[in-house]
Amino acid sequence: MKKYVVRCLGCSSECDQHAITCPSDPHFLRAEYSAIRLTPRDLPGMWKFLDWLPTNDIIPALNGRSVTYRSEGFASEVGIKHLFVSFNGYWPDKNALFHTCSFKELEAAPTVERLIEKGKEDILVVASAGNTGRAFAHACSVTRRPLALVVPATAMNKIWLPGEGSRHETICTIAVDGDYTDAIVLAEQLACLEGFVPEGGARNIARRDGMGTVMLEAALTIGRIPDRYVQAVGSATGAIAAWEASMRLIRDGRFGSAMPVLDLAQNLPCAPILAALKDAVIDPACPKGMYDEVLFNRRPPITQKGGVIDALKSTHGSVQGITNDEAERARRLFERAEGVDVMPAAAIAVAALVKSAESGSVGPEDVVLLNITGGGERLLRAERGVTQLHFDLKVKKAGADVKALASDVQRELRRCAA
Numbered sequence: 221m222k223k224y225v226v227r228c229l230g231c232s233s234e235c236d237q238h239a240i241t242c243p244s245d246p247h248f249l250r251a252e253y254s255a256i257r258l259t260p261r262d263l264p265g266m267w268k269f270l271d272w273l274p275t276n277d278i279i280p281a282l283n284g285r286s287v288t289y290r291s292e293g294f295a296s297e298v299g300i301k302h303l304f305v306s307f308n309g310y311w312p313d314k315n316a317l318f319h320t321c322s323f324k325e326l327e328a329a330p331t332v333e334r335l336i337e338k339g340k341e342d343i344l345v346v347a348s349a350g351n352t353g354r355a356f357a358h359a360c361s362v363t364r365r366p367l368a369l370v371v372p373a374t375a376m377n378k379i380w381l382p383g384e385g386s387r388h389e390t391i392c393t394i395a396v397d398g399d400y401t402d403a404i405v406l407a408e409q410l411a412c413l414e415g416f417v418p419e420g421g422a423r424n425i426a427r428r429d430g431m432g433t434v435m436l437e438a439a440l441t442i443g444r445i446p447d448r449y450v451q452a453v454g455s456a457t458g459a460i461a462a463w464e465a466s467m468r469l470i471r472d473g474r475f476g477s478a479m480p481v482l483d484l485a486q487n488l489p490c491a492p493i494l495a496a497l498k499d500a501v502i503d504p505a506c507p508k509g510m511y512d513e514v515l516f517n518r519r520p521p522i523t524q525k526g527g528v529i530d531a532l533k534s535t536h537g538s539v540q541g542i543t544n545d546e547a548e549r550a551r552r553l554f555e556r557a558e559g560v561d562v563m564p565a566a567a568i569a570v571a572a573l574v575k576s577a578e579s580g581s582v583g584p585e586d587v588v589l590l591n592i593t594g595g596g597e598r599l600l601r602a603e604r605g606v607t608q609l610h611f612d613l614k615v616k617k618a619g620a621d622v623k624a625l626a627s628d629v630q631r632e633l634r635r636c637a638a
């Protein structure tokens with residue numbers, strides 16, 4: 221029996237195992253695993269969930285995994301009795317050892333492993349406003365795979381590798397004079413060309429099932445599926461993944477039969493998912509002034525089968541808007557109460573939970589899972605140091621000659637490999 225099949229949620233047809241899209245419709249693909257029960261393996265990091273990851277093998281050096289712990293300090297501050305934190309960052313005291321400090325590592329590791337299994341040496345193309353780029357840069361540095369990383373010029377400072385003097389010959393960084401969406405558009409054009417391969421975004425089953433391990437880890441630690449799942453979203457990949465993982469856990473039968481309510485959050489006024497749900501327009505000044513630009517994705521998967529609306533409906537979930545002030549207050553409260561630094565994006569989720577607790581939408585007995593999607597950067601920098609990357613190529617957002625860019629990227633990578 222095959223470990224899994226990939227099926228289109230639109231037409232139900234079985235697709236190629238490495239497909240990102242269905243050839244006949246715009247809906248999401250999903251992996252259907254033949255293992256119905258979750259059996260954690262004795263493998264490093266997230267690989268312990270190999271049965272429900274779309275890879276055959278593992279990359280041992282990519283050994284980060286999410287850690288779930290019961291909150292005491294912050295829980296009592298917000299008055300939630302059963303509050304669990306999924307910490308996705310660097311915090312050795314809690315055994316949290318993400319090398320690049322965010323849960324994007326959960327997406328990068330299985331995606332890169334699948335490329336290795338596919339067997340072609342195509343250049344992987346990734347667009348990023350920071351955390352995704354770091355996670356993929358690290359994964360490609362460790363595995364010596366070629367990577368073209370397209371980053372808004374203003375986010376270049378977020379592209380670093382853990383440790384001093386880390387190797388980056390297989391990484392070509394392209395700074396775009398524009399925002400995250402401009403980087404995404406350019407990356408899509410580049411990834412279409414011969415010799416390049418797209419990472420696939422929220423459509424990529426490896427990204428989603430990698431992120432789904434947050435829910436798996438939490439269910440194992442808590443002993444059941446939580447009643448509520450709180451996350452700050454940009455593409456909403458993590459939220460869709462939490463929903464899909466919950467489906468699998470429900471089918472397993474040992475973790476409860478109810479979906480967790482998705483309590484999602486975006487940063488006001490630059491909240492494309494909220495805007496799409498309300499049919500509102502986004503302020504053209506966005507993402508300027510955002511608390512964290514990693515949450516600004518103009519084209520999240522809203523209406524596709526398997527996308528945001530499906531996930532919210534199926535879980536009776538909702539999306540809250542959070543202002544910068546609310547995020548800042550929540551970040552201070554959380555950091556003081558829990559004793560670790562969190563990324564600004566994660567503070568958006570913390571603020572959403574504070575508001576949900578205040579409004580009474582969290583019941584007194586509810587088991588809540590708060591996804592701290594990134595943190596511990598201050599600690600990692602102090603303990604391990606980092607290698608800052610600088611751009612190899614620079615392009616203007618409008619009218620970039622993508623073919624010329626492609627050959628520049630290939631030349632850069634050849635030069636560095638030589």
Ligand SMILES: *Cc1c(COP(=O)(O)O)cnc(C)c1O
Nearest residue numbers: 351454455456457458565593594
């Ligand atoms: C990417 C990211 C998010 C948003 O995650 P999605 O599930 O892709 O919407 C939240 N927090 C941090 C720290 C991130 O890097």
